[in-house]
Amino acid sequence: MIDASAAPLPAKRPVLLFACFGVNQELWLRWLRHHGPDIEIRVWPQIGLASEIDYVLAWEVPDGFWAQFGALKAIFSLGAGVERLLLDKDIPVGVEIVRMEDPSLEPAMAEYVLLHVLHHHRDMGRYAADQRQRLWRPAASPLASERTVGILGLGRLGRACAELLVTLGFDVRGWSRTANPMSGVTAFVGPGELDDFLSRCEVLVCTLALTPQTRGILDLALFRRLPKGALLINVGRGGHLNEPDLTTALDEGCLAGAVLDVLSAEPPPQDHPFWSDPRIAITPHISAPTRPQTAAQTVIAKIDRIERSAPVSGVVNRSQGY
Ligand SMILES: NC(=O)c1ccc[n+]([C@@H]2O[C@H](COP(=O)([O-])OP(=O)(O)OC[C@H]3O[C@@H](n4cnc5c(N)ncnc54)[C@H](OP(=O)(O)O)[C@@H]3O)[C@@H](O)[C@H]2O)c1
Numbered sequence: 135m136i137d138a139s140a141a142p143l144p145a146k147r148p149v150l151l152f153a154c155f156g157v158n159q160e161l162w163l164r165w166l167r168h169h170g171p172d173i174e175i176r177v178w179p180q181i182g183l184a185s186e187i188d189y190v191l192a193w194e195v196p197d198g199f200w201a202q203f204g205a206l207k208a209i210f211s212l213g214a215g216v217e218r219l220l221l222d223k224d225i226p227v228g229v230e231i232v233r234m235e236d237p238s239l240e241p242a243m244a245e246y247v248l249l250h251v252l253h254h255h256r257d258m259g260r261y262a263a264d265q266r267q268r269l270w271r272p273a274a275s276p277l278a279s280e281r282t283v284g285i286l287g288l289g290r291l292g293r294a295c296a297e298l299l300v301t302l303g304f305d306v307r308g309w310s311r312t313a314n315p316m317s318g319v320t321a322f323v324g325p326g327e328l329d330d331f332l333s334r335c336e337v338l339v340c341t342l343a344l345t346p347q348t349r350g351i352l353d354l355a356l357f358r359r360l361p362k363g364a365l366l367i368n369v370g371r372g373g374h375l376n377e378p379d380l381t382t383a384l385d386e387g388c389l390a391g392a393v394l395d396v397l398s399a400e401p402p403p404q405d406h407p408f409w410s411d412p413r414i415a416i417t418p419h420i421s422a423p424t425r426p427q428t429a430a431q432t433v434i435a436k437i438d439r440i441e442r443s444a445p446v447s448g449v450v451n452r453s454q455g456y
Contacts, residue, residue, distance in 0.1 A: 148437055149186050153178035154193035154212045158426065165430035166191075173437060189437055192219065200224040207440055208232050210433050213424060214239060214291070215371055216450050217344040231450040232436060236429035239422040240294035243341070246421035247295040247367060250393045251304070251337050254365040255281050259391065278303040284335030286351070287342035287370065288314040288321070289456075291422065295339060307331055311347075311454075332359040337367065343456030344371035352376060357383035363390040369421045372398040377408070384413045395421040 150173050152163060159177070166175055176182055178195075184202040192199075193212035200222065206229045211219055214234045219225060253259065256275055264271055283299050285292045288308040293316060299306045300318035307320040309331045315321055322331035332338070338360060342348045352368060353376040366389055368375050377398060383389040393415045394408065400419055408414045436446040450456060 147172060147174045148188045148207075148441055149174045149176060150189045150191060150433075150437065151176050151178060151181055151187045152191050153195050153199065154191060156194055157212065162426045162430060165426045166434065169431045170434035170437065173434065189440075191433060194218065195222075198224060200226055208436075208446075210234070210436070211450075212429075214422075215344060216456065217371065217373070220450070220452065220455060231452070232446060233448045233450055233456075234424055234429055235290070235432055235448045236424045237432070238425040238428045240290060243291045243369060243422035244294040244298040246395065247339055247369065248298050248302070250365070250367050250415075251283055251299065251339075254337060254391065279305060281305060281336055282307065282334045283337040283339065284309065284331055285319075286338065286340045288316065288319070289341065289343065291369070292339070292341035295341060305334075307335065328356075329359055332356065333361070335360055335364060337365045339367045340370040340374050342370045342374060344373045345455030347455070349373050350376050352380070354379040354382055357388045358386075360388060362388055364388070365390060366392040366394075368392070369395045372396045372400065380414070381407060381411070384411070389413075391415070393417075395419055 150166070150170070152159070152166065152175060154162065163175065163177065176187065181187065185204050187203055188205070188207045189210060190203070190206060191210045191212060201224055203226065206226060208230045209219070209225070209232065211231060211233050216231055216233050219231060225231070255278065257273065282305045285296050285306065285308045288296065288310040292308060296306050296308055296316060296319050306318065307322060308314065308316065309322045309328060311324060313321060313323050322328070340352060342351065350373070352366065352374050357379065366380070375394070375398070380389070380392055384392070391413045395417045396419055397408070397416065402408060408416055439446050
């Protein structure tokens with residue numbers, strides 16, 4: 135059926151430049167071509183005439199990269215987080231930056247967070263340690279409804295985590311910059327409600343965007359406002375965490391443990407103390423990987439909408455930083 139409201143596609147084939155490093159390029163190109171047979175896809179550094187390029191799909195581009203493009207219609211970020219792109223002073227002003235909204239991210243993140251919440255909730259770390267010492271020490275566990283999990287950031291990923299935890303009966307609270315009402319979740323907004331939010335979080339999950347306001351937010355002052363013995367799960371960005379403060383908080387006992395999927399340097403240097411700290415579990419940024427199969431489809435669908443002058447979701451607000 136023809137959608138009469140949609141504007142016809144212009145005659146020129148849109149040109150998308152793939153400029154992503156450190157990813158499986160072959161797989162990405164296969165899926166971009168599969169979903170966008172009518173789009174011309176060029177691959178950095180074989181860009182041809184830069185003035186012909188309409189869109190760039192970017193990840194970790196080299197210095198000075200953006201200077202050559204004159205007529206971009208949009209820049210797509212290969213990742214959900216756009217903090218690195220925004221730090222690039224050369225990125226053209228006035229061109230919309232569109233973040234990745236791969237539908238695979240939410241269920242994967244919710245699954246990862248649930249795994250670690252349950253592990254902590256049922257004290258599995260202690261039982262594993264007991265087994266190694268041939269100890270048989272049963273203890274009562276609280277019900278999920280007696281366990282408070284706080285989520286910093288109720289965006290796409292935070293909401294997916296909250297939804298799943300609510301389904302299992304956890305007492306879930308969330309904190310965000312603007313009001314984000316959600317059924318079953320106690321909502322807290324802005325710096326003025328942060329203390330109140332933290333005061334009951336036995337598990338604290340960070341799914342915040344990384345901006346100048348949230349960089350380093352996970353610091354000792356914040357950890358001291360949690361109930362003693364809380365668990366930190368950071369799946370946002372390494373820049374949210376003050377790493378030396380985490381060790382101090384664990385030593386002081388305000389935190390019992392931490393699960394870190396993201397770190398300030400990835401991978402961390404071999405002599406980084408977190409590798410060998412039994413109170414800290416680290417994983418190599420795998421909680422919610424972008425999947426080319428589904429992500430390529432969303433990029434192509436957004437190009438199609440822009441070509442038809444229709445609005446797209448995921449446009450970054452540069453002044454807010456996410
Ligand atoms: N580990 C991984 O594999 C992985 C994968 C994908 C993404 N990520 C990271 O996960 C994080 C969340 O991604 P997302 O897609 O859910 O992002 P999102 O939809 O943009 O949500 C970001 C959340 O942060 C909140 N926020 C931003 N600044 C704030 C501030 N100053 N004070 C309070 N709240 C603030 C926003 O509040 P409002 O709702 O009020 O706007 C929003 O709820 C990002 O850091 C992203 O880079 C990690």
